[in-house]
Amino acid sequence: xxxxxxxxxxxxxxxWKEGHLRYLDQRKLPREERYVEATTESDVAEAIRSxxxxxxxxxxxxxxxxxxxxxQRLPEDADPAxxxxxxxxxxxxxxxxxxxxxxxxxxxxxxxxxxxxxxTGNIETLRSRLLDEAMRIHREDEEQCRRIGEFGTxxxxxxxxxxxxxxxxxxxxxGIGTAxxxxxxxxxxxxxKHVYVDETRPLFQxxxxxxxxxxxxxxxxxxxxxSTAPFLMQRGIITAIIVGADRIARNGDTANKIGxxxxxxxxxxHGIPFYVAAPRSTIDPAVPDGEAIPIEQRSADxxxxxxGLQLAPDGVDVYSPAFDIxxxxxxxxxxxxxxxxxxxxxxxxHSRGA
Amino acid sequence: xxxxxxxxxxxxxxxWKEGHLRYLDQRKLPREERYVEATTESDVAEAIRSxxxxxxxxxxxxxxxxxxxxxQRLPEDADPAxxxxxxxxxxxxxxxxxxxxxxxxxxxxxxxxxxxxxxTGNIETLRSRLLDEAMRIHREDEEQCRRIGEFGTxxxxxxxxxxxxxxxxxxxxxGIGTAxxxxxxxxxxxxxKHVYVDETRPLFQxxxxxxxxxxxxxxxxxxxxxSTAPFLMQRGIITAIIVGADRIARNGDTANKIGxxxxxxxxxxHGIPFYVAAPRSTIDPAVPDGEAIPIEQRSADxxxxxxGLQLAPDGVDVYSPAFDIxxxxxxxxxxxxxxxxxxxxxxxxHSRGA
Numbered sequence: 001x002x003x004x005x006x007x008x009x010x011x012x013x014x015x016w017k018e019g020h021l022r023y024l025d026q027r028k029l030p031r032e033e034r035y036v037e038a039t040t041e042s043d044v045a046e047a048i049r050s051x052x053x054x055x056x057x058x059x060x061x062x063x064x065x066x067x068x069x070x071x072q073r074l075p076e077d078a079d080p081a082x083x084x085x086x087x088x089x090x091x092x093x094x095x096x097x098x099x100x101x102x103x104x105x106x107x108x109x110x111x112x113x114x115x116x117x118x119x120t121g122n123i124e125t126l127r128s129r130l131l132d133e134a135m136r137i138h139r140e141d142e143e144q145c146r147r148i149g150e151f152g153t154x155x156x157x158x159x160x161x162x163x164x165x166x167x168x169x170x171x172x173x174x175g176i177g178t179a180x181x182x183x184x185x186x187x188x189x190x191x192x193k194h195v196y197v198d199e200t201r202p203l204f205q206x207x208x209x210x211x212x213x214x215x216x217x218x219x220x221x222x223x224x225x226x227s228t229a230p231f232l233m234q235r236g237i238i239t240a241i242i243v244g245a246d247r248i249a250r251n252g253d254t255a256n257k258i259g260x261x262x263x264x265x266x267x268x269x270h271g272i273p274f275y276v277a278a279p280r281s282t283i284d285p286a287v288p289d290g291e292a293i294p295i296e297q298r299s300a301d302x303x304x305x306x307x308g309l310q311l312a313p314d315g316v317d318v319y320s321p322a323f324d325i326x327x328x329x330x331x332x333x334x335x336x337x338x339x340x341x342x343x344x345x346x347x348x349x350h351s352r353g354a
Numbered sequence: 355x356x357x358x359x360x361x362x363x364x365x366x367x368x369x370w371k372e373g374h375l376r377y378l379d380q381r382k383l384p385r386e387e388r389y390v391e392a393t394t395e396s397d398v399a400e401a402i403r404s405x406x407x408x409x410x411x412x413x414x415x416x417x418x419x420x421x422x423x424x425x426q427r428l429p430e431d432a433d434p435a436x437x438x439x440x441x442x443x444x445x446x447x448x449x450x451x452x453x454x455x456x457x458x459x460x461x462x463x464x465x466x467x468x469x470x471x472x473x474t475g476n477i478e479t480l481r482s483r484l485l486d487e488a489m490r491i492h493r494e495d496e497e498q499c500r501r502i503g504e505f506g507t508x509x510x511x512x513x514x515x516x517x518x519x520x521x522x523x524x525x526x527x528x529g530i531g532t533a534x535x536x537x538x539x540x541x542x543x544x545x546x547k548h549v550y551v552d553e554t555r556p557l558f559q560x561x562x563x564x565x566x567x568x569x570x571x572x573x574x575x576x577x578x579x580x581s582t583a584p585f586l587m588q589r590g591i592i593t594a595i596i597v598g599a600d601r602i603a604r605n606g607d608t609a610n611k612i613g614x615x616x617x618x619x620x621x622x623x624h625g626i627p628f629y630v631a632a633p634r635s636t637i638d639p640a641v642p643d644g645e646a647i648p649i650e651q652r653s654a655d656x657x658x659x660x661x662g663l664q665l666a667p668d669g670v671d672v673y674s675p676a677f678d679i680x681x682x683x684x685x686x687x688x689x690x691x692x693x694x695x696x697x698x699x700x701x702x703x704h705s706r707g708a
């Protein structure tokens with residue numbers, strides 16, 4: 001199943017292979033397609049923390065495999081108490097990598113439940129069940145992307161010109177992507193005319209990753225600076241805006257890459273539909289609204305010296321939140337694998353995936 | 355007079371010195387403070403075209419000095435017909451460097467009027483009168499900045515936190531700046547609490563130039579990515595937005611650095627005053643509205659490989675307008691050296707400077 005992902009995309013963001021997690025180091029893109037093998041949970045945690053692996057759904061998938069790695073090389077007769085400590089530590093370590101993406105905590109919660117159910121009696125069984133669950137999370141995400149792509153495509157008119165932000169494709173998920181999965185599906189369905197891709201400061205995921213993926217998919221697109229998006233809306237060029245999400249509160253307020261909120265206000269001003277695409281694992285029913293979503297802060301260096309290029313004088317004060325909150329009132333619809341949800345949003349516990 | 359500018363700012367964007375134009379190469383900032391001597395009109399044209407000299411008012415000043423350089427090294431007995439051709443060519447060359455800034459054409463028009471008045475009879479007199487006019491344009495701009503600073507400061511409440519975009523300081527004008535001149539004056543008047551500086555893609559004038567200037571002025575500021583501005587507005591942190599202008603149409607529609615329009619829409623959405631600060635030489639009464647303002651396109655490289663840093667895959671399509679148009683309805687007031695103009699805007703021929 002996972003191999004088929006690799007075939008259809010010609011690259012693979014994460015892949016379980018011969019007892020380790022093979023991942024594409026996204027920090028090197030587009031200059032270099034470098035695959036790395038993670039053999040411990042610490043390797044995975046570091047890859048997530050450093051954004052070698054990124055994208056809310058993909059972070060969840062990778063973290064699940066990280067738990068498998070935590071029990072991977074223990075001897076058959078490992079002490080049950082030690083095994084428990086090891087899994088608990090891995091859950092804590094992986095849960096501490098990035099604070100905003102809901103999928104991370106959701107995936108770790110699924111892994112914890114398997115651990116609680118299987119227990120420490122037989123390490124071979126535990127290993128096998130944990131791997132089954134991680135692969136299930138991975139495969140489910142692939143299927144969810146496919147369904148999101150189909151539901152989202154139904155919302156678009158013919159010859160749509162869509163603006164997107166950040167990266168929400170195969171590099172951010174276990175499948176064809178969320179917002180970008182809709183673009184890929186709409187393109188195959190001959191409904192998509194053109195994509196405008198925000199470069200997405202500070203880490204340029206649009207320029208580095210989305211441009212790279214859309215090129216591979218042969219989808220026609222134009223790269224713009226983030227500040228050019230309002231100009232295109234003003235000129236009537238944009239049919240719809242579709243973005244992903246890192247966490248969606250119960251009332252529909254959505255945390256996504258910094259810049260998303262501004263796009264939503266501008267879409268509202270210009271009467272352009274603004275869609276959020278995400279699997280239900282991104283919905284956090286424990287969070288009533290956007291104010292309760294923690295926002296990760298990024299380092300000053302990414303603004304003053306992106307990839308080593310000195311832009312600003314040394315030592316200047318920088319404020320760089322990684323995400324912003326788009327209030328539900330600015331979101332035309334939320335597209336999940338279960339269908340298209342329109343306002344009013346009220347996501348309950350059972351609205352989430354398994 | 356010009357030397358005093360250099361003293362108070364501790365750097366000098368352009369300066370007439372011993373028969374040539376000395377300028378600070380802004381492309382090298384903030385890493386290097388490199389001064390260059392322009393000895394021909396072609397040198398000046400190339401400096402403007404390459405953005406070594408930039409900022410609408412400063413472009414006008416530099417172009418005026420460029421006309422002086424065109425007649426600088428001609429022999430006393432130069433053929434009058436050749437002299438005329440030379441000046442005409444210099445006017446055309448300098449007028450072709452950048453299409454949007456109104457001040458460029460306004461300054462060249464002043465130089466042409468001096469040439470028409472003085473004629474080709476006495477080259478020494480012509481040289482002297484052209485230099486007088488260029489220095490007058492320079493000095494007037496310095497004084498206009500001072501007045502804009504004072505008028506603008508009156509609009510601000512105490513403890514204001516102001517967001518600005520691009521660079522509008524001593525590096526963009528012949529004085530303390532337009533929008534930034536207001537920040538400097540408000541800071542000295544104890545009305546300014548803090549400045550947020552947009553980095554301003556694609557050329558990072560906020561990160562490279564405004565951050566450098568505000569550091570030298572000891573004005574407290576925080577550098578942000580362009581996409582972070584909406585987040586700050588949403589959180590109620592911004593008291594006012596002040597930007598400069600490259601050209602203002604008769605109805606108040608304003609061309610300014612790409613991203614300005616988005617800020618204006620967001621300011622409107624959040625009920626934040628949005629001010630444009632510019633000398634009257636930026637107003638183009640020949641242009642009825644924003645649609646008639648030509649918009650310069652920048653090269654793809656600035657987006658895909660800023661300063662040589664490869665971000666996007668090679669060969670991707672890029673759309674990069676240098677400016678956008680903010681409709682007059684989104685502008686709370688336009689601050690010129692003649693005072694604060696509030697809507698409805700109707701700038702007539704006589705509203706412009708000499």
